[in-house]
Amino acid sequence: MSDIQDRTGARQPELFSPERAARLDDPAREEYMPVAAIVGRLEVPREGRVIDLGAGTGRYTFAIAKAHPDAFVVAVDTQPGFVRIIAERCLEGKYDNVVTGDTPAGPPADRILLLNVLHEMTDLDLNPVRAALSPEGWMLVIDWEAGIERPVGPPREHSHTRDEAVARLQSRGFARIEPIEAPEFPYHFVLRART
Numbered sequence: 001m002s003d004i005q006d007r008t009g010a011r012q013p014e015l016f017s018p019e020r021a022a023r024l025d026d027p028a029r030e031e032y033m034p035v036a037a038i039v040g041r042l043e044v045p046r047e048g049r050v051i052d053l054g055a056g057t058g059r060y061t062f063a064i065a066k067a068h069p070d071a072f073v074v075a076v077d078t079q080p081g082f083v084r085i086i087a088e089r090c091l092e093g094k095y096d097n098v099v100t101g102d103t104p105a106g107p108p109a110d111r112i113l114l115l116n117v118l119h120e121m122t123d124l125d126l127n128p129v130r131a132a133l134s135p136e137g138w139m140l141v142i143d144w145e146a147g148i149e150r151p152v153g154p155p156r157e158h159s160h161t162r163d164e165a166v167a168r169l170q171s172r173g174f175a176r177i178e179p180i181e182a183p184e185f186p187y188h189f190v191l192r193a194r195t
Helices: 018-024 027-031 035-042 059-067 080-093 123-132 162-171
Strands: 049-053 072-076 098-101 109-115 133-144 176-179 188-194
Touching: 018 080, 035 059, 035 109, 035 133, 049 059, 059 072, 059 080, 059 098, 059 109, 072 080, 080 098, 109 123, 123 133, 123 162, 133 162, 162 176, 162 188
Parallel strands: 049 072, 049 109, 072 098, 109 133
Antiparallel strands: 133 188, 176 188
16 A cells, blocks of 8 residues: 555645644734634534534634534544644633544534635545535635735645636535635635535
8 A cells, every 4th residue: 555645636735734733823814814704604503513624723613612502513634633732622621512533424514614625635535525514504615715816825826716616626526616705805715515
């Protein structure tokens, strides 16, 4: 078996490292990725199940859990370093409605948050994501827009344009994709994707 992971479909050659975790919690990110706007755009239903996929340090996981204490929030990250960070923070904050893991397995989700992750995901990574959605559920995709000159984020060649992201999601079985105008995210595109 090869030690080289198949990165087909991913625009970024490597995953964001837990060694750079402090960048994910930088307060300056609030200027172009406001937490309240992300939580609001999810429109979490009462007692809903939410998956924060590629949760990193859990910054948005815990914001969702706090805003919706009746919801069940699953923080998923494939990197053990991030899973450890989230688990520790979960205990520190005494969040009873948050669990963490490395796959989106479990009961179907009403909402999936895919924040700054699509450009890192391989085509194979997207298959279990589609399967994790309930028939009535949808995924909120917020990712760096390759067509915008920006002072932050990955290099433009490591990200998608909105149209490229739509085509990629459609090729992986997301049949209904709605672009959302979201001026609160000046460096990103925002999509709502359903199966």
